[in-house]
Amino acid sequence: MRLSTLKTAACGLALVAAPLAASAEDLLINGQVEINTEVQPADHMKGIVPVVRSGWTFRSPETQVLQMDDFDNPGMIFVDQGMSLWQTGDGETGESCADCHGDMAESMEGVRASMPKMNPEGTDLWTLEENINNCRTERMEADEWAWESSEMLAMTAAIGKQSRGMPVDVEIDGPAREWWERGEELYYQRVGQLDMACANCHEDNYDNMIRADHLSQGQINGFPVYRLKWGGLGSIHRRFKGCMKNIRAEPYNRGSDEFKALELYVASRGAGLDVETPSVRN
Amino acid sequence: MKRTLALAVCVAMGGSVALADMLAPADVTYGDYGAVEQSLTGTPGDPENGAQVFLARKLGNCLACHANSDMADQPFHGEVGPPLDGIGSYRTEAELRGMIINSKKTFQGTIMPAFYVADDFTRNQDKFEGETILTAQQVEDVVAYLMTLTD
Numbered sequence: 525m526r527l528s529t530l531k532t533a534a535c536g537l538a539l540v541a542a543p544l545a546a547s548a549e550d551l552l553i554n555g556q557v558e559i560n561t562e563v564q565p566a567d568h569m570k571g572i573v574p575v576v577r578s579g580w581t582f583r584s585p586e587t588q589v590l591q592m593d594d595f596d597n598p599g600m601i602f603v604d605q606g607m608s609l610w611q612t613g614d615g616e617t618g619e620s621c622a623d624c625h626g627d628m629a630e631s632m633e634g635v636r637a638s639m640p641k642m643n644p645e646g647t648d649l650w651t652l653e654e655n656i657n658n659c660r661t662e663r664m665e666a667d668e669w670a671w672e673s674s675e676m677l678a679m680t681a682a683i684g685k686q687s688r689g690m691p692v693d694v695e696i697d698g699p700a701r702e703w704w705e706r707g708e709e710l711y712y713q714r715v716g717q718l719d720m721a722c723a724n725c726h727e728d729n730y731d732n733m734i735r736a737d738h739l740s741q742g743q744i745n746g747f748p749v750y751r752l753k754w755g756g757l758g759s760i761h762r763r764f765k766g767c768m769k770n771i772r773a774e775p776y777n778r779g780s781d782e783f784k785a786l787e788l789y790v791a792s793r794g795a796g797l798d799v800e801t802p803s804v805r806n
Numbered sequence: 807m808k809r810t811l812a813l814a815v816c817v818a819m820g821g822s823v824a825l826a827d828m829l830a831p832a833d834v835t836y837g838d839y840g841a842v843e844q845s846l847t848g849t850p851g852d853p854e855n856g857a858q859v860f861l862a863r864k865l866g867n868c869l870a871c872h873a874n875s876d877m878a879d880q881p882f883h884g885e886v887g888p889p890l891d892g893i894g895s896y897r898t899e900a901e902l903r904g905m906i907i908n909s910k911k912t913f914q915g916t917i918m919p920a921f922y923v924a925d926d927f928t929r930n931q932d933k934f935e936g937e938t939i940l941t942a943q944q945v946e947d948v949v950a951y952l953m954t955l956t957d
Contacts, residue, residue, distance in 0.1 A: 736882040
């Protein structure tokens with residue numbers, strides 16, 4: 525622990541010295557939406573990383589620029605699709621999201637920034653996907669959307685965008701505490717034949733190159749993300765699965781308790797970073 | 807199971823690796839600082855093949871984490887581990903062998919994978935269960951290659 529703290533402190537020094545290091549004011553979207561991409565760690569992150577950095581700060585200028593104008597951002601077309609779905613009636617009731625929730629820009633503002641969060645009964649941790657599906661099955665009497673379906677990705681992108689520029693602020697106390705602690709445990713658990721934990725790369729080695737890849741802190745403030753590698757949007761849990769496969773581990777399922785717990789913990793590591801949905805990465 | 811078969815094939819193909827000389831992952835003995843004196847195969851390593859194993863993404867993939875001036879023609883040298891320039895001058899063969907087999911015996915808590923350990927890793931994929939990342943001879947070949955990296 526002490527060693528890794530020392531190491532991250534050293535990384536921090538390198539960061540200050542690096543001329544290419546992006547600064548907080550660098551991500552300005554459409555010339556008007558300011559995104560904080562480097563923030564001071566929240567209390568629970570003190571001593572773990574010196575600065576909390578968005579994945580955007582680790583990407584090449586060519587990739588970064590795609591997120592600086594919504595006309596260039598390939599994720600925006602899916603936001604538009606999500607906004608159409610919002611108005612579209614579905615299920616036995618034939619109701620749309622808008623029938624209950626009105627203007628997305630008002631009713632969904634800040635929602636992404638607080639996800640995942642305990643359900644109203646306080647019995648389960650719900651991701652944004654689960655909140656959407658709960659509305660669909662319980663209120664619209666419609667079928668669930670699959671986690672990685674085009675509809676779900678479009679809707680989570682559209683809802684997420686209503687929090688763009690708002691700081692990630694997830695509840696990690698009270699009934700969510702147990703989930704957060706499980707997520708923390710998973711973050712430091714070595715898995716797979718390569719026997720690595722999330723922390724080995726994203727805490728101890730962010731800012732280092734692993735072959736052609738610039739290791740980031742693994743923040744999730746821009747999801748669903750448009751990945752150039754995927755040629756489309758993908759969910760947080762899809763990204764988790766990819767990481768696990770890379771280290772030859774058997775991934776958990778999308779929507780599993782493990783990934784939900786990890787999502788809460790990783791979101792909390794990025795507390796204070798602005799939501800960037802839909803972000804663009806390589 | 808698979809390994810036994812692969813070995814049988816090696817032997818059938820006229821390889822000089824005799825089963826009796828092969829050290830199974832569980833039978834490796836480490837020194838106090840993680841060095842492994844005994845060759846895993848008894849057959850001297852082939853540095854040329856070692857360089858290939860070093861480079862191959864699905865084998866050693868060593869360049870992913872370690873810079874190596876000897877491979878300056880290759881793009882994208884990693885920064886996660888120390889550069890390996892001159893390592894053959896300041897590390898012994900036994901030390902290098904130990905670090906490749908299971909570097910955690912030398913550097914506690916390191917990120918570096920163990921390349922010749924077949925433990926019950928947590929949530930290991932079925933296809934890698936009971937398997938090592940490298941074969942015994944591949945380990946010896948990489949050791950031989952690293953020993954050529956002298957100042």
